[in-house]
Amino acid sequence: MRDRLLILSVFIVASCGLAYELIAGALASYLLGDSVLQFSSIIGTYLFAMGLGSHCSKYVKEERALATFIDVELLVGLIGGLSALFLFLVFAWANAPFRTVLYALVVICGALVGMEIPLVMRVLNQRKTAFADIVSRVLTFDYMGALAVSLLFPLVLAPKLGLARTALLFGICNVGVALWTARVFRRELVNPVHFYLRGGIVLMLLGGSFVAADRLTAWSEKAIYGDEIIHAETTHYQRLVLTKWQDDLRLYINGNLQFSSRDEYRYHEALVHPVLEKQPWTRKVLILGGGDGLALREVLRYPQIESVTLVDLDPAMTTLFSTSAPLVALNKGALKDKRAHVVNEDAGQWLEKDNGVFDAIIIDFPDPSNFALGKLYSVPMFRLVNRHLAQNGLMVVQSTSPMHAPRSYWSINKTLEEAGFVTTPYHAYVPSFGEWGFIIGAKQAGYTPPTAYRLPMKFLDTESTRQMFFFPPDMHKVDVEANRLNNQSLVHYFEQDWSRVLR
Amino acid sequence: MELTRRKVLQLGLAAGAGMALGGCKLLQLGLNIKGYWPGMLEGHLLRGNTQLPAPSVERKVGVAILGGGAAGLFAAWKLVRGGRKDVLLVDGPEFGGNCAAGALGGLAHPRGAHYLPLPSLESRHVRELLADMGVIERDAFTAKPYFDERVLVHAPEERLWVDGRWQEGLLPRTGMDADELKQQQRFLDFVAGLRDKTGSDGRRVFAIPLVLSSTDPQWRALDQLSFAQWLKREGYTAPGLLWYLDYACRDDYGAGSAQTSAWAGLHYFASRGGHAANAEEGAILTWPDGINPLVRHLAAALQPAQRLAGMAVQVTDAGKAVHVDVLNVLSRKVTRLIADQVICAMPLHVAAHVVSDLAGLGFDLHRHGLPHAAWQVSNFLIDAFPQEPVEHPLAWDNVVYGSNSLGYVNSTHQLIRQYKPESSVFTAYHAFANEDPRAVRARLEHASAEALYEVAAQDLQRVYGWRWRQHVQQVEITVRGHAMSTPAPGFLGNPGLAALRALDGRIRFAHADLSGLSVFEEASWWGNQAAEALL
DSSP: OHHHHHHHHHHHHHHHHHHHHHHHHHHHHHHHOOHHHHHHHHHHHHHHHHHHHHHHHTTSOGGGHHHHHHHHHHHHHHHHHHHHHHHHHHHHHOSHHHHHHHHHHHHHHHHHHHHHHHHHHHHHHHTTOOHHHHHHHHHHHHHHHHHHHHHHIIIIIHHHHHHHHHHHHHHHHHHHHHHHHHHHTGGGSSOHHHHHHHHHHHHHHHHHHHHHHHHHHHHHHHHHHSSEEEEEEEOSSOEEEEEEETTEEEEEETTEEEEETTTHHHHHHHHHHHHHTTOTTOOEEEEEEOTTSHHHHHHTTOTTOOEEEEEOSOHHHHHHHHHOHHHHHHHTTGGGOTTEEEEOSOHHHHHHHOOOOEEEEEEEOOOOOSHHHHGGGSHHHHHHHHHTEEEEEEEEEEOOOTTTSHHHHHHHHHHHHHTTOEEEEEEEEETTTEEEEEEEEESSSOOOOOSSOSSOOSSOOHHHHHHHTOOOGGGOOOOOOOOOTTTOHHHHHHHHHHHHHOO | OOOOHHHHHHHHHHHHHHHHTSSOSGGGTTOEEEEEOTTHHHHHHHHTTOOOOOOOEEEEEEEEEEOOSHHHHHHHHHHHHTTOOOEEEEOOSSTTGGGOEEEETTEEEESSOOOEEOOOTTOHHHHHHHHHHTSEEEOTTSSSOEEOTTTBOOSSOEEEEETTEEEESSSOOTTOOHHHHHHHHHHHHHHHHHTTOBOTTSSBSSOSSGGGSOOOHHHHGGGGSBHHHHHHHTTOOOHHHHHHHHHHHHHHHSSOTTTSBHHHHHHHHHSOOOOOTTSOTTOEEOBTTBTHHHHHHHHHTSOGGGEEOSEEEEEEEOSSSEEEEEEETTTTEEEEEEEEEEEEOSOHHHHHHHBTTTGGGTOOHHHHOOOEEEEEEEEEEESSOOOOOTTSOOOSEEEETTOSSOOEEETTTTOOOSSOOSOEEEEEEEEOOSSOHHHHHHHHHTOOHHHHHHHHTHHHHHHHGGGGGGGEEEEEEEEEEEEEEOOOTTGGGOHHHHHHHHOOSSEEEOSGGGTTSOOHHHHHHHHHHHHHHTO
16 A cells, blocks of 8 residues: 555656646747747756766665655745746846756756655655566556656646746645655655644645745736736837836837836826927828827927828837827827828838928937937938928937936937937936936027917926926037947947946 | 757757767758859869950950959049049959858858057058048048948957956956966067057058058068068067957958968958047947958949959950950950950959969069968848857857857947847858968869858857757858968068069059958958059
8 A cells, every 4th residue: 555655656746746847838939939949959958957866865774765765855845836936037137048047947846856756666665565566566557657747738737827837836745745655654764744834844845835826927927017917018129018007008129118107197298299380281291100100199289280101110019009098098089090101011111212391390200229219319210300301490309318328318309410310409307217308409590499489288388398407517518429320339339338327 | 848840859959960960950940051162163264274255356455354352443433533434343253252142031241350459640542432431421632531330340349258257358268377378468569569660660560551560671671581480589478469460460461370470470460440430449340241342442433434344364455455355254254355454353363364474573473372261251140149148249250269169240230229239240250371272272162051150150060059059040151262362481572472462564563462361451452552542
């Protein structure tokens, strides 16, 4: 009976062992991509670590074999059970050490699992069962366990429970084996109560995690975004995450905050109206970027405007903002307005092909955080924009923060000047961003800020506008290079500026 | 996990090929590989004793320019700009020669040279061209002209794959010891000092065009050594530096540092004195199709009637005029040009078969001919960009440390895009250096697509592994058996080249071969010289 129990535990142990391997492989291919590479390297490492474990098992003293087996089971249960959840959390916080943690866990789990079978065989051997019989029975159940899990995992467990909870379930099985073994062989153990106690603690930990697993995985994303996620989507181009906390709706693209519904009106009023208020004759407007439709919402408030072309790369973005109810409420259905024409194309490509001329151009590109985005803030790009601007037209560019990224801001200003624009820099305080900067470009000098607005505004009035165009000493112009495509100094400035601000 | 059928298949292929065939034939399965051997058939036609038909037409011309590469086109452009109308350009077997280009999947790509360094002050002729094209926007003849940024290479310009990781720049730094870094710095300081150095005759020691360099014997003595010998003599032993310098020689001259004159090796580093008002030191100019736009611009100056398809097969000085027989390979018809003046803008090993009594003009191919390097320019159309590390994104030029190949260039690098385009062309360069060029040519003449692919994809496979293959849609491989002359030790004092450079009669020469090294500035310089003499 006891021997049979040991053989049954082999079945469970083998199932669990394979399960951790599959979970690690699946997790790696989910999070890192390239499933073939991830799977084969994980399996290889795991098998190698199992070899290490088998080797180490010979150092276990004969009389400690049973006790060590129970301890190993508890450890496997704890580490293997929590592995997936832990990896999710690590991945949420940082990408770089993820691989290291992953492989460390694989090696530890593999080594522990590798110790199990040799120990069981030794325990059975001590009990004078014929050796040929031991080997045959142990290995038979070992392989049967493997088959059971390799079918259960992809068909039932992974889809139903998810990876984190599947791992926890197997962890609980391991602990179960440990407790059961301790109970059945209590007479042969020096102090069985110790094992019950340890087993109990681990079981509670795993059980608790099993219940909380969903919340924990969600929290791992929340750890980055802070709030509850109401929409997350990885498009062909970027990862869009929408969060909500009370009435605060926030959009993150690739983890960077794009707007908060609480104060986006400040940003978008500041972006749009200093240009449009001064140009009552505006009929045709071009918006580059701004797939959220919020700048468009502000533009469409002017009844005389006949058409607005919005060029945003990502169709998933404009679709989301023209279909999701809370978002449509936020942009007032701007993207569905019959005066709006949405084009999903790379702005540079579109500008090269199109030969329309616009009275106002509003540029709301992502910040110049890499070489590709840096190109959008270059002399050739701004010249291209210039060709689409009417002779008496105005354009405005979101230009990072003159407070937190002064060199980036003034580099954009210089680049605009070099592209032939007469510039007027200004800034506005947007609580969720901090002090944010914009630059107006015109083909000729003479722009003066508005002193009043015909449309009702939440943020802009005579005084706030005056302050926007005033640069206090801590935001004075710094002497920097224009953004040359040859070295993209803007991308370097941006990186350095923000690395000083962010901790 | 996602183990699709396609992935399983690829995995099996990679494993199977690796075991059975050393990664050779199976990998080509289903891949569309096109090979080009431009000019080979035409060239070999001249070499054999093929009986050519008698001329069926005669045509009188003022200036016949024989060859549609950089030198010939530059001469034509210059003459037309100078007001000459009686110009006829004989295209030769390949328009543009080493500046040729092609297209794959609608994307232009180079079939030859892929960049032009910022022109030095002496290269007035190149500045004149760039200003005419609008590439130089202002201050064309000053120390720092203002260039069109779309053409200045965009950051990140280059990166080097060292031991499984990328680093910025091509001089290997990753994991190098202090002595290596010290030697690198010593070399860089030395060549920086050479840039403004003048010889006893007051000329810059290393100038582009090369003939404007000082003739000071103290510096010319460097031409007696190979670059490798000179480096050894000067105590340069650091492996990273030596690899880089060998790479530089292969990249520019098609020959390794042991086959390159020390003078030429240093010329590469010390002659590039060009600056831009709006770019960093050492910037270069590039287009998706390499430097093909330069020759297209030159050719656009010519009327259709000023061009003749075909190649010159016989050039004879008939006293009052020069007779040039031009064979149209397709129609097999020969036109005889009766030309007042002829500019031979063809490689000298071809001219030796075409121009009657070239030896009488002072150039004997067997005695004066420089060795020729064979090149392979391989273009891969890809439908998705391979994954790159965030901290070292794909650069314009991507080189593998320790490789005997020359890395690869991304043809869509200069596009101004928020996101990478759907497809692109990677161009991998390979010069068959450190091998007997004749043996290489004999091999390349009949090389299979598979053998060429092996050479073509070596750096890409090293970097991206077996995953590279899954991005490739089409491959086009251009084989240039006689891609360029290499400046072997002693090339500076070559009397045959000196004789051709000095020719002042009805027949003149214009080709990079006159300089002994193949770069656009040299080729166009000789085109410019020949044209100026006739204006």
